């Protein structure tokens with residue numbers, strides 16, 4: 270179904286934050302390097318005009334280079350007086366030292382990298398190597414005018430030594446019969462390097478000019494005719510051809526006025542694009558349409574691509590049993606290659622590779638960590654359960670979030686872990702035991718039975734059942750097995766669950782009064798639309814900031830529907846943007862336990878449940 274996941278792992282962190290950590294891992298280095306190349310390309314493309322103009326620019330660059338080269342040629346020097354000779358250090362050595370110094374400064378001055386400042390064995394030489402590679406890239410940029418720099422360096426050193434020809438005499442002469450001295454040799458070799466660099470830059474410019482000329486000459490892309498589409502049903506194109514057509518159609522759509530076939534409408538292009546993307550990525554038309562409603566086409570492709578790649582394996586330290594640095598050290602000793610997930614969590618680790626299954630290490634068995642997706646940390650962080658509180662996890666199995674709540678509460682207070690699926694609760698119970706959790710009560714109700722079962726919670730987490738469109742990289746069957754009916758049923762359930770969850774919160778809680786609603790889906794009808802519905806039905810709740818400092822704001826309008834403007838306080842996370850599962854997090858605060866709803870009901874939640882009184886209608 271679609272293309273196979275490549276199982277490539279990466280750090281689940283927005284690039285801006287990765288940079289902010291100051292640590293340069295191999296992965297980050299590659300990504301930065303890639304970005305740099307892209308930036309260079311973009312810079313080169315800025316002001317791209319006609320191929321002719323590019324050619325003129327290239328010509329101008331060539332003659333400038335020639336002028337510079339001419340100016341840089343070593344000139345015959347007057348004989349200098351003999352003087353005491355101090356052999357200068359080679360430029361390479363100086364550069365190396367500078368690079369080292371820069372690396373050290375960068376590492377020392379690096380902001381908190383998420384390790385609580387603990388030196389870790391995983392901060393290995395590789396990182397240093399990556400760092401210096403990265404630095405040398407920078408050097409390239411700084412040496413935009415190598416020849417000019419070379420000249421001024423030479424002048425400086427000459428004046429410092431008062432001309433020191435005598436110490437470096439050689440028995441050689443150049444083509445013009447001039448004696449070649451050691452200093453000349455050095456200078457000539459630097460000149461050669463500079464020339465080579467200039468030639469490389471010229472070649473790059475010429476390559477760009479050639480690409481642009483080819484682009485200009487490329488034939489107008491034409492959509493396949495109805496007959497061709499029919500023929501493709503019998504003899505489908507191969508994936509590569511389809512991918513090329515996807516790119517072409519997107520190119521046309523992005524510059525429709527100039528590149529369109531006047532006989533074809535935007536709709537025609539979109540229809541072909543959807544057909545090709547369904548085939549290439551293996552989605553059904555219904556879901557493809559849904560995704561294209563959320564993302565602009567180019568971003569949709571990024572999303573589909575990200576879904577073909579497994580997200581990084583991440584684990585959460587069980588702080589009831591260990592500290593992250595100790596856990597990391599123990600795993601490193603077993604040959605596990607890991608790093609902190611990012612600045613935003615003090616308990617998460619990304620596992621890059623491991624000689625042993627991470628679900629079978631002695632540390633795992635001893636309950637020192639939970640294998641848990643990075644995105645799954647977020648709703649619990651937003652909920653922020655406190656010690657000694659009473660917390661409800663309304664749909665808890667298999668328990669990643671329940672056990673995180675317990676750890677945050679330091680095993681105090683009470684966590685009610687409920688799930689409607691008894692089978693799934695086996696894993697929940699096993700995790701609770703393994704992680705040494707003692708403040709949790711497991712129950713098996715339909716969440717909609719709350720708060721009749723129990724109410725008055727300081728905080729409630731509703732990690733709702735959903736379509737799973739955010740976790741397609743884990744479960745590719747979502748691509749084809751979701752229909753309109755599924756979404757209708759799911760959203761109905763979600764609406765009922767969120768009202769039950771709100772009614773289970775005690776607005777008068779001295780420490781809490783909060784609800785977090787989350788899903789691992791990216792569709793608007795399972796997220797913003799559900800929260801917007803709840804705001805309408807329960808005027809005694811309001812959206813508050815999630816406290817998560819990344820993620821995109823939720824939609825405040827969508828396809829003609831306008832939501833409450835506070836929906837911008839919700840957060841969306843995407844695989845292609847945040848390198849974690851697609852996720853949605855909303856945090857609500859309950860302001861009162863009493864409400865009069867628009868449909869004539871007064872709801873009075875009590876400590877153990879809610880009584881719903883229907884007002885008698887007066888005729």
Ligand SMILES: C[S@@+](CC[C@H](N)C(=O)[O-])C[C@H]1O[C@@H](n2cnc3c(N)ncnc32)[C@H](O)[C@@H]1O
Pocket residue numbers: 645663664665666667668669670671687688689690693714715716717732733734735
């Ligand atoms: C997204 S999963 C929860 C994952 C869990 N919070 C965790 O972090 O491990 C959704 C859960 O909702 C449960 N569920 C489905 N319908 C439910 C209902 N009506 N009431 C309560 N739980 C329900 C499912 O059994 C499933 O375990």
